[in-house]
Amino acid sequence: MIARRLISWALAVAACVALFLLTSPAQAYPWMIRHGYTGCTPCHTDPSGGAGALTEYGHAQSDLLLRMRYGEGEGDGEADRTGEFLWGLVKTPEQLRLGADFREAYFSNQSEGAPLEQELITMRADLYGDLKIGRFRAAGSIGYVPQGDLTASLTTGADDNIISREHWIGVELDDEGSWLLRGGRINLPFGIRMIEHTLWARTLTRTDMDASQQYGVSLAVSKENFRGELMAIAGNFAIQEDVFRERGYCGYFEYAPTTTLAAGVSSMFTRATRDIVYGVTDYRYSNGPFVRYAPWQPLVLLAEFDSVYQSLTWNGHRGGYAGFAQADYEPTQGMHLMLTSEIMNSGASGEPASYDGWVSAVWFLLPHVDLRFDGIYTRTGIAATLGTAASYSNSTTWLAQFHVWL
Amino acid sequence: MKPITACLVAGLVALWAGEATAHPGYPLVVKDTLQLTAIFDPSGPNGGCYLCHQTTGGGTPLRPFGTLLVQQYGLSSDPVNEDDPSLVSALGELQAGPDAHLVTDIKNGIDPNNDPVLEASALPTPEYGCGVAARATSRGPSAVWLAAALFALALRARRAATQLERPVE
Numbered sequence: 139m140i141a142r143r144l145i146s147w148a149l150a151v152a153a154c155v156a157l158f159l160l161t162s163p164a165q166a167y168p169w170m171i172r173h174g175y176t177g178c179t180p181c182h183t184d185p186s187g188g189a190g191a192l193t194e195y196g197h198a199q200s201d202l203l204l205r206m207r208y209g210e211g212e213g214d215g216e217a218d219r220t221g222e223f224l225w226g227l228v229k230t231p232e233q234l235r236l237g238a239d240f241r242e243a244y245f246s247n248q249s250e251g252a253p254l255e256q257e258l259i260t261m262r263a264d265l266y267g268d269l270k271i272g273r274f275r276a277a278g279s280i281g282y283v284p285q286g287d288l289t290a291s292l293t294t295g296a297d298d299n300i301i302s303r304e305h306w307i308g309v310e311l312d313d314e315g316s317w318l319l320r321g322g323r324i325n326l327p328f329g330i331r332m333i334e335h336t337l338w339a340r341t342l343t344r345t346d347m348d349a350s351q352q353y354g355v356s357l358a359v360s361k362e363n364f365r366g367e368l369m370a371i372a373g374n375f376a377i378q379e380d381v382f383r384e385r386g387y388c389g390y391f392e393y394a395p396t397t398t399l400a401a402g403v404s405s406m407f408t409r410a411t412r413d414i415v416y417g418v419t420d421y422r423y424s425n426g427p428f429v430r431y432a433p434w435q436p437l438v439l440l441a442e443f444d445s446v447y448q449s450l451t452w453n454g455h456r457g458g459y460a461g462f463a464q465a466d467y468e469p470t471q472g473m474h475l476m477l478t479s480e481i482m483n484s485g486a487s488g489e490p491a492s493y494d495g496w497v498s499a500v501w502f503l504l505p506h507v508d509l510r511f512d513g514i515y516t517r518t519g520i521a522a523t524l525g526t527a528a529s530y531s532n533s534t535t536w537l538a539q540f541h542v543w544l
Numbered sequence: 545m546k547p548i549t550a551c552l553v554a555g556l557v558a559l560w561a562g563e564a565t566a567h568p569g570y571p572l573v574v575k576d577t578l579q580l581t582a583i584f585d586p587s588g589p590n591g592g593c594y595l596c597h598q599t600t601g602g603g604t605p606l607r608p609f610g611t612l613l614v615q616q617y618g619l620s621s622d623p624v625n626e627d628d629p630s631l632v633s634a635l636g637e638l639q640a641g642p643d644a645h646l647v648t649d650i651k652n653g654i655d656p657n658n659d660p661v662l663e664a665s666a667l668p669t670p671e672y673g674c675g676v677a678a679r680a681t682s683r684g685p686s687a688v689w690l691a692a693a694l695f696a697l698a699l700r701a702r703r704a705a706t707q708l709e710r711p712v713e
Binding site: 166288289292293487488522 | 553604611670671673674
């Protein structure tokens with residue numbers, strides 16, 4: 139009875155949300171390895187996971203393995219219909235997988251010597267779909283952002299833009315769909331796909347799922363105990379002029395010797411005539427290992443470390459690095475307690491390493507609904523300048539997020 | 545050691561120097577060459593790097609004035625090694641050329657990077673969105689062609705699969 143009322147409440151909230159902003163999800167949960175899922179394709183339409191629509195099986199698992207069950211158990215092992223797209227209210231053809239994602243956050247940041255910063259941020263408001271006819275595939279997303287994400291923008295405003303984070307077409311090369319050749323705007327296949335897109339391993343390598351996608355052609359493989367993707371990057375065509383576009387390659391390979399352990403390596407090289415940050419010719423190399431391990435079902439350990447080397451014409455070379463380790467503890471299904479630690483050095487001359495620590499909790503309270511809280515303490519290294527020694531700047535950030543996905 | 549070997553070794557050392565490097569002597573060269581009374585730094589008494597670099601510490605991307613000296617007046621683009629003669633030469637040509645007013649700006653304590661003429665000739669800035677794509681010149685591979693090629697491949701694969709599935713009569 140209570141669950142039914144909660145579901146009714148969630149439906150009402152979601153309907154209101156949908157009236158204002160029809161949305162799309164980034165549901166990159168690499169800790170699903172605790173359930174023996176080393177690969178992504180059983181649940182995600184994107185072969186490297188994280189992006190795009192969920193498969194029918196993925197929707198079912200979100201009901202059986204993701205949300206809090208409130209003592210219901212798994213019953214007969216059949217997923218509840220509310221786990222389906224739009225809580226099962228709309229039945230889509232088998233060939234069409236649809237989804238939506240809305241994530242709103244309250245953000246508060248207090249940096250040393252700076253005024254308190256507080257704001258509400260619409261992090262995601264996307265719709266997405268994936269069409270599969272025979273071996274032919276087509277997928278894409280469209281959304282709205284009040285601010286930021288310009289590198290995924292379809293419109294040209296400084297704010298309030300329509301964006302498309304990804305859109306691609308492809309062809310499955312075998313009957314099982316384990317090989318996919320696709321082209322278009324694609325999430326860069328690099329490292330662990332985390333929804334924490336501000337992790338330094340994602341920002342320094344420019345491989346987050348927020349707006350760092352690039353156009354190109356990729357070949358992805360997903361087998362029982364290994365997966366990988368290699369992409370030829372043709373540039374981001376949402377950025378004008380052509381001199382700012384990065385071209386090169388990006389890829390990863392991950393091997394899973396057991397169903398609860400997977401380790402991989404990533405590599406990327408790009409060149410831009412004018413780097414979008416530094417304005418000069420830039421050759422970027424990023425390489426690094428990553429690992430996912432569930433020593434005990436409630437506990438998953440994730441770690442990644444990447445070296446980043448940049449050759450900036452006229453502005454020197456810089457060798458930096460970024461890495462993180464995360465422990466995800468799920469004391470009861472649907473409640474995740476996480477500790478995350480990061481280290482980073484961008485490679486600027488005389489820059490000391492930066493550190494941070496996250497304490498996070500995620501509660502998957504209802505089908506398609508979760509709440510997330512983060513507390514982040516950051517110690518940022520500041521490079522020495524002439525007459526000024528290297529120093530640190532400390533800041534504390536609090537985040538509270540409301541997330542609905544369909 | 546043969547000269548070519550020495551050059552290779554020097555090049556490798558320079559390439560793998562790792563950290564961004566600066567040219568700490570350049571501000572003094574600017575002061576002496578332009579006969580300024582003190583090192584000029586538009587950001588204040590921070591050493592002079594900000595005249596050409598985007599931060600007061602130098603070693604970062606160039607500001608428009610620095611880019612102009614490199615691109616138009618022959619300042620060495622070597623990020624590792626300081627090349628004072630090339631800076632002296634670049635400043636000399638700057639004073640004698642059409643952009644001499646920038647030197648006047650510096651002598652008057654004005655940041656030449658804010659000069660509208662310099663801003664107009666500065667590095668291009670990125671624009672975003674599909675709406676600007678039509679007026680931008682793209683020399684890169686077209687996404688449309690890419691999509692068309694993949695679509696053709698998909699159709700061909702589907703046709704082949706259909707033929708395989710057709711029952712034998």
